[in-house]
Amino acid sequence: MTLAADVLGPPAEDILPPLRHRAKARREHVSTAMLLAPPAIYFTLLFVVPLVVLLVYSFYTYQNFNFTAKLTLANYTEALTSPALRDFYFRTLKIAFAVSIIVVAVSYAFSHILMYVLPRAKRILYFLVLVSLFGGYLVRIYAWRTMLGRDGVVNSFLISTHVIRSPLSFLLNSNFAIVIALLNFLIPLGVLPIFSAMQNISPRLLEAAEDLGASRIRTVRTIVLPLTIRGIRAAFAFCFIATMAEWVTPQLLGGPLDQFVGNQILYEFGETLNWPLGAAIALTLIASVVVILGVLFGLLRLVTRS
Amino acid sequence: MRRWQLLGITCAAALLATACTGNNGTTTVVGASGSVNPASCKGVTLRFLGLAGEDGKAVTKAFQAKYHMKISETNVADWPTAISAIKVGQPYDLMTVPMWYAQRMIAAGVVRPLATSKLTEWKNIFPGLAKNSLILGKSGTVYGAPIAWGDGPFVYNPKLVSSPPTSLLELLKPQWRKKYVMFNSNAVFDMLALEDGYKNAPLLTKAQFAVVTKQATTLVKNAQAFTTSYQDGTDRLVSGDAAIDISGWEAMVNFAAAKGTTLKYGFYKADLSGWFDNLGIPTTATHADCALAYINYILQPKTEAALATSLVSGTSNSQAVSLVGKSDQIYNYSTVEHIVTSQQDLLQFPNPTPPNTTPSGIMNFQDWNNAWQNITAGR
Numbered sequence: 001m002t003l004a005a006d007v008l009g010p011p012a013e014d015i016l017p018p019l020r021h022r023a024k025a026r027r028e029h030v031s032t033a034m035l036l037a038p039p040a041i042y043f044t045l046l047f048v049v050p051l052v053v054l055l056v057y058s059f060y061t062y063q064n065f066n067f068t069a070k071l072t073l074a075n076y077t078e079a080l081t082s083p084a085l086r087d088f089y090f091r092t093l094k095i096a097f098a099v100s101i102i103v104v105a106v107s108y109a110f111s112h113i114l115m116y117v118l119p120r121a122k123r124i125l126y127f128l129v130l131v132s133l134f135g136g137y138l139v140r141i142y143a144w145r146t147m148l149g150r151d152g153v154v155n156s157f158l159i160s161t162h163v164i165r166s167p168l169s170f171l172l173n174s175n176f177a178i179v180i181a182l183l184n185f186l187i188p189l190g191v192l193p194i195f196s197a198m199q200n201i202s203p204r205l206l207e208a209a210e211d212l213g214a215s216r217i218r219t220v221r222t223i224v225l226p227l228t229i230r231g232i233r234a235a236f237a238f239c240f241i242a243t244m245a246e247w248v249t250p251q252l253l254g255g256p257l258d259q260f261v262g263n264q265i266l267y268e269f270g271e272t273l274n275w276p277l278g279a280a281i282a283l284t285l286i287a288s289v290v291v292i293l294g295v296l297f298g299l300l301r302l303v304t305r306s
Numbered sequence: 307m308r309r310w311q312l313l314g315i316t317c318a319a320a321l322l323a324t325a326c327t328g329n330n331g332t333t334t335v336v337g338a339s340g341s342v343n344p345a346s347c348k349g350v351t352l353r354f355l356g357l358a359g360e361d362g363k364a365v366t367k368a369f370q371a372k373y374h375m376k377i378s379e380t381n382v383a384d385w386p387t388a389i390s391a392i393k394v395g396q397p398y399d400l401m402t403v404p405m406w407y408a409q410r411m412i413a414a415g416v417v418r419p420l421a422t423s424k425l426t427e428w429k430n431i432f433p434g435l436a437k438n439s440l441i442l443g444k445s446g447t448v449y450g451a452p453i454a455w456g457d458g459p460f461v462y463n464p465k466l467v468s469s470p471p472t473s474l475l476e477l478l479k480p481q482w483r484k485k486y487v488m489f490n491s492n493a494v495f496d497m498l499a500l501e502d503g504y505k506n507a508p509l510l511t512k513a514q515f516a517v518v519t520k521q522a523t524t525l526v527k528n529a530q531a532f533t534t535s536y537q538d539g540t541d542r543l544v545s546g547d548a549a550i551d552i553s554g555w556e557a558m559v560n561f562a563a564a565k566g567t568t569l570k571y572g573f574y575k576a577d578l579s580g581w582f583d584n585l586g587i588p589t590t591a592t593h594a595d596c597a598l599a600y601i602n603y604i605l606q607p608k609t610e611a612a613l614a615t616s617l618v619s620g621t622s623n624s625q626a627v628s629l630v631g632k633s634d635q636i637y638n639y640s641t642v643e644h645i646v647t648s649q650q651d652l653l654q655f656p657n658p659t660p661p662n663t664t665p666s667g668i669m670n671f672q673d674w675n676n677a678w679q680n681i682t683a684g685r
Contacts, residue, residue, distance in 0.1 A: 064662045065413035084676075084683035091684075149547045169484055172547060173531040252538075256490070256529045257684045263490075264679070270386020271491065272675055273414050275393075 051286075058279035065273045075280035085281065088261040089288070095175065095260070096243035099182045103239045104232055106183070107190030112220070115198045126195065129188045137185060141252050144181045148172040148253075177253040182243055189242075190235040197231025198224065229304055237293055244289050261285055342424045344603070347373040347596040354379045355388050356402025360453065360583060362604045365612035369603045375596070384535065392416045392588045399593045400600065403450035403586035405440045406493065406658060412449050413662075417586040419447040424598065427605040430625045434642035435582050440657055450584025451601045453610070454619035455642060458497075458579035459571035461554030463543045470572045474501045474552065478521060483528045486550040487542050490532040492678035493658035494522055497553070501576045508660040508674075515669045519677050526681050537561060543569055556636065557618045579658070580641060582622070 061070040079085060110129075114122040147153045148171040155167040170176055201224060209219040247262030254260075261281065268278035347369075354361035354377055363370075363377045370376065380398070382388045385407045392398065393416065403417055411417050422428045428436065428451075435452035443449055462470050466485070471477055474497055477486055488494060498518045499507035510518065530548045533539040539551035540561040551558070554571060562569040585604065587597045603609060607626040614621035615631030620639065627639055664670040 065410045066415065082679075084679040084685055087683040087685060145547075146545070149545050151546045173484075251532065251534060254531070256488075256526045256532050256682065259490070259532075259682055264682075266386070267490070267679075269390060270384065272671075273386075273389060273393075273410055 054279045054282060057275050058283055060276040062274045062276045067274075067276050072276075075276045076284070078277055079280040079284045085261070085264065088259070088264045089285075091258075092244055092246075092260040092262070093292075095178060095182075096240050099179055099186065099243045100236050100239040102179075102183060103186045103190040104194075104236050106187055107194050107235055108228075108232065110187075110191055111195040111198050112224070114195060126191075129191050132188050138248070140184060141181055141249060144177065144184070144253060145172065148177050148180070172253065173255040173258075175254065175258050178249050178258060181249050181253050182239075182246070186239045186242060189238055193234035193238070194228060194231040197228040201227050226304060229300070233297060233300065236296075240293065241289055244285060340424070342426075342599040342602045343595050344369070344373060344599040346593070347375040347599055349374050350593050350596045351376045351378050352400055352593060352596060352600060353398045354400045355391060355396075355398040355588065356382060356400075357404075357583065359617050360402045360585070360613075361400065362453075362600075362609065362613050364616055365609050366600070366603060369600065389414060389416050392590055395590055397590045397592055398588045399591040399597045401586055401588050403441065403584040405438070405582050405584070408440045408450055408584065409657065409661070411586070412443050415589055417449045418589055418591070418594065419443060419449055420451060420587065420598065420601070422448045422451075425451065425602050425605060427602070427607070427610075427623055427625070430607070430623050431605065432622060432624055432639075432642035435622050438582070441584055450586040451605060452582050452584050452622035453604060454614055454617045455580060455582035455622060456556065456619050456637060457573070457641075458581065459554050459556060459573050460550055460552050461539070461543065461556075461558045461569055461571045462550040463546065463548075464568060464570050466546060466549035470570075471550070472575050474498060474525075474574050474576075475521065477528065477550075477552065478524045480528075482550075484530045485548065486529055486552050487531050487533045487539055487548040488525070488529050488552045490682065491658075492674045494525065494553075495519070495674055495677070496658040497574075497579065498522055498525070500579065501574065503576070508657060509664060509668050510660070511667055512669065515673070515677070519681070522677075523681050540565075540569070543567075560618060583619075 057067070058075055059071045059073070060067040061072045061074070114125050118125065145152075149155070150167045150169070150172070152171070154171055155164075158164045159167065205223055205227075206219060209223055214222070245262055246260055247266055250258055250260045250263055262285075265278050265281050265285070268274045268281060350373075352375060354363075358379075358381045361377050361379045363379060366377070380391075382391075385404060388401060389407065389411060392401070393414065401417070403411055422436075431452055432455075435455060436448070438452075441448055441450040441452070460470070471482070476482065495510075495515075495518050496508045498521045499510055499514065502514070502517060502521075504510060504514050504518075531542065533542065533551065536551075536555050536558055539548075539554060540558045542548040543551055543558070544562050544565050544567040556571055559569045559571060585601050587594050587601075591597055604613060605623060607623050607629060610621050610623040611626035611629035611631075614626065620637035620642065621627060621630050622642075624643070659674055660669060660671055662671045
């Protein structure tokens with residue numbers, strides 16, 4: 001005890017601690033609620049409410065270009081059993097898997113080079129990755145159309161260098177064009193989570209591995225890879241979800257038989273005005289994406305644990 | 307407990323939003339009695355939704371100045387977007403009602419019926435348009451005022467096509483593979499049916515539809531891409547990625563000329579198709595009386611002629627033909643002069659898709675949709 005304490009007695013904090021703490025806790029609750037309110041309202045209004053609206057519509061009955069609040073499961077039956085829709089789902093799924101795997105592989109290699117091969121240039125290269133995100137998505141799609149077209153940059157170059165005699169037709173209005181444009185859009189977004197995960201790895205761990213005689217490949221396999229698995233998961237999920245929901249790229253760069261399930265949703269909402277079926281297909285798509293990612297990540301967890 | 311309360315509130319809000327956005331469609335006839343009331347336009351901003359130029363903004367300056375009113379335009383690249391905007395309750399006072407989607411718009415409660423008795427020029431509108439079944443509701447009520455019409459050409463890049471096709475069926479041959487673009491629309495069944503000589507198209511029997519579906523499968527398989535709009539079609543022809551847009555518009559030649567490229571248009575021998583666009587009043591309109599007065603002004607011969615000229619289209623008013631510009635003289639007015647019977651109506655401006663309910667043995671709209679879905683799925 002100090003002299004002041006002897007004279008004045010115990011401090012006020014010790015006499016009324018519960019009261020002070022309660023007031024402080026209440027203030028903290030209020031400030032937390034105020035901080036969370038804008039994103040919560042935003043999320044509820046722009047994501048949860050539209051989703052529930054979509055859910056409600058999906059049970060409505062469609063008749064003569066209009067729909068009524070007569071509830072039915074027919075739209076889900078159609079969405080789940082139509083062979084044509086199944087083909088659209090599988091076509092989309094195939095491209096989504098291909099794009100996501102390529103994005104993760106390229107992003108991982110790129111992030112690894114940034115972190116461990118060219119550490120001095122990592123800031124500028126990382127900045128360039130971010131800059132590439134500034135261009136509008138539609139602008140980029142039209143740019144790809146110009147580059148991959150019959151008289152585009154790629155064909156012109158190949159013809160002028162006598163590699164080919166006539167323009168390659170598969171470059172545009174094909175799955176190839178769709179995949180190229182999606183990779184261009186998604187790779188920077190794949191680099192972000194993977195690079196962040198790599199940055200969190202302590203250099204001491206790598207030094208220890210090196211001191212203990214581990215090769216570079218073994219270090220990556222046993223230390224870097226397990227510690228960046230969350231980044232990989234995030235990159236994969238982001239690319240997979242974005243590709244599954246695509247409709248603009250197939251419409252502008254794909255051929256007539258390269259349309260995604262998103263284009264079919266658009267067709268139902270727009271051409272036939274069958275909003276209930278469109279909503280059912282959209283929700284089935286969301287559910288299938290959640291299930292697929294759940295299964296994949298579950299398997300990944302099992303593999304990494306073992 | 308709190309989570310459940312939050313979920314309950316969210317669901318209630320969503321249901322409320324659903325109820326609010328579900329547009330039931332006002333069926334009141336706009337301006338049911340008396341005459342049009344242009345004074346209702348004083349100080350009003352009329353919100354237009356539709357094709358660029360069809361708001362008539364450029365040709366109604368005198369009307370706008372007289373009533374101190376403005377036109378705000380929202381242009382759409384496709385009709386589904388326009389229909390969806392009204393269905394979710396977005397407020398517009400005036401909109402393009404294209405013949406292709408008119409019946410869908412009427413059935414979906416997107417547009418209001420018009421009091422044509424109030425439109426002073428209605429008697430002079432070509433009967434082929436004014437009495438066309440595509441803009442009529444069940445009781446014969448009119449839902450759109452025709453403002454422009456045209457034929458159905460294909461547009462091609464003469465640098466890439468030396469001898470254009472004379473029939474749509476020609477494009478099924480291997481030499482045309484990946485050389486043409488088309489819309490992602492089941493209306494192509496109708497074009498093929500007309501080429502096949504099925505005079506009752508789009509009312510097709512199962513056997514006729516099987517033939518048409520087979521041809522459409524090849525047509526889609528051989529196509530270079532689906533276009534999203536006439537401008538998109540023009541871009542693809544200008545860039546040389548496609549040689550022909552199988553369902554074009556003469557205005558594409560002008561679009562391309564502005565980009566320094568020469569495009570040409572031609573017609574299939576058997577093609578009997580044409581199009582016409584209308585102005586309608588959406589069910590979400592808050593200035594419906596002004597919109598009707600504005601439509602009345604648009605239909606006046608001088609205004610109509612100016613509008614048709616600016617749109618490179620045929621005029622809908624028979625009194626305006628002599629006033630139209632050069633660009634408008636490419637159209638054959640004999641196709642819209644006669645009194646329309648139901649049969650002629652089908653031939654001149656055919657509905658490219660069948661109704662939802664058809665007589666026994668005739669394929670309906672849903673059958674067409676299912677077939678189109680199978681084709682685009684690659685089945």
